[in-house]
Amino acid sequence: MTAWHVFGNVSATLSTFCAGQWRVRAILLYEVSSAGAVDLSVKIGALRLRNPILAASGTFGYGLEFAHIVDLNRLGGFVTKGLSREPIEGAPAPRLYPTPSGMLNAVGLQNVGVRAFVAEKLPVLRKFDTAIIANVFGYTLEDYVEVIRVLEDAEGLAGYELNVSCPNVKKGGMQFGNDPAMVAEVVGVARKAASKRPLWVKLSPLVTNIGLIAKSAEEAGADALTVANTYPAMAIDFHSGKSRLGNSTGGLSGPAIKPITLRLVWETKKAVKTPIIGLGGIETVEDVLEYLAVGASAVQVGTASFADPRASERLADALTNVLERTKAFTLNEIKDKFQAEN
Ligand SMILES: Cc1cc2nc3c(=O)[nH]c(=O)nc-3n(C[C@H](O)[C@H](O)[C@H](O)COP(=O)(O)O)c2cc1C
Numbered sequence: 001m002t003a004w005h006v007f008g009n010v011s012a013t014l015s016t017f018c019a020g021q022w023r024v025r026a027i028l029l030y031e032v033s034s035a036g037a038v039d040l041s042v043k044i045g046a047l048r049l050r051n052p053i054l055a056a057s058g059t060f061g062y063g064l065e066f067a068h069i070v071d072l073n074r075l076g077g078f079v080t081k082g083l084s085r086e087p088i089e090g091a092p093a094p095r096l097y098p099t100p101s102g103m104l105n106a107v108g109l110q111n112v113g114v115r116a117f118v119a120e121k122l123p124v125l126r127k128f129d130t131a132i133i134a135n136v137f138g139y140t141l142e143d144y145v146e147v148i149r150v151l152e153d154a155e156g157l158a159g160y161e162l163n164v165s166c167p168n169v170k171k172g173g174m175q176f177g178n179d180p181a182m183v184a185e186v187v188g189v190a191r192k193a194a195s196k197r198p199l200w201v202k203l204s205p206l207v208t209n210i211g212l213i214a215k216s217a218e219e220a221g222a223d224a225l226t227v228a229n230t231y232p233a234m235a236i237d238f239h240s241g242k243s244r245l246g247n248s249t250g251g252l253s254g255p256a257i258k259p260i261t262l263r264l265v266w267e268t269k270k271a272v273k274t275p276i277i278g279l280g281g282i283e284t285v286e287d288v289l290e291y292l293a294v295g296a297s298a299v300q301v302g303t304a305s306f307a308d309p310r311a312s313e314r315l316a317d318a319l320t321n322v323l324e325r326t327k328a329f330t331l332n333e334i335k336d337k338f339q340a341e342n
């Protein structure tokens with residue numbers, strides 16, 4: 001018997017063995033997935049989330065307001081309302097206005113302030129088994145650093161999300177997030193202040209080249225990029241000529257922005273290696289899969305929670321069902337599958 005014969009026999013045995021293995025795997029896949037044991041967990045840098053669905057900042061309060069209707073422990077996590085150095089009363093009413101396929105808001109970043117958050121909200125919140133990400137904003141570099149400094153001393157947070165869609169009062173009101181140098185500066189100081197926890201940076205969609213901004217945030221130490229915030233927009237009543245909001249302009253969110261933000265996620269993915277969290281107009285599990293297919297590692301759900309407070313939980317369930325239907329064990333398998341089919 002020659003070496004080739006031996007190889008032939010071994011390889012025949014091997015292929016029978018492999019076919020058997022595949023059959024076993026298929027049966028296992030079916031049984032395990034029918035038992036609901038699929039793994040939806042994702043790693044965002046060093047942080048592991050139970051699943052890739054988080055509730056978005058400003059649309060889920062401090063989480064507590066939703067705890068009686070949503071099982072917070074079944075979410076990948078949630079991002080708090082934006083937190084500032086001092087409490088902010090916010091914009092005059094009306095703060096919300098529905099538009100075709102979307103919603104306009106001008107809440108004016110109303111919040112209790114970082115100290116009240118730590119003293120009153122966090123002690124209750126930390127009892128839940130979910131990732132709590134604190135959304136941080138400011139109007140100067142010092143504001144951002146101070147908010148993070150207060151949060152660093154508190155227990156129970158999984159990480160920070162830096163909202164850079166705010167005017168820098170020391171630079172004539174230009175948004176931090178519109179300029180790569182300012183992004184590098186604010187992420188750099190926040191990175192130094194945030195020595196204990198992951199730092200996500202939530203990008204502004206109102207930029208000409210999101211890749212440049214994303215690269216700048218990555219190089220300054222961002223652990224993940226959240227893409228993206230709302231789009232400046234307005235709605236008026238032509239009879240009175242007045243804004244439909246208490247403010248003259250607001251931010252547009254909801255299904256209307258999904259195709260625009262989807263492209264931004266794709267552009268960001270091409271520019272950086274840092275994990276991306278996609279959000280903008282997500283309502284259905286297909287929306288989630290589209291964001292994952294263009295390169296997001298996780299997603300956030302914002303405006304959809306207004307129509308259905310359980311939207312995030314429902315989407316986590318729907319994603320489990322997709323895995324079960326396609327007989328996939330992990331999200332990566334399904335992500336690759338959808339990418340391959342695109
Ligand atoms: C009422 C409202 C308040 C928001 N407040 C914040 C905020 O405080 N900080 C922030 O980074 N984003 C805030 N956002 C933006 C959302 O987190 C999200 O980026 C945006 O709405 C797009 O997602 P969506 O289309 O799923 O709503 C707010 C959005 C809405 C609708």
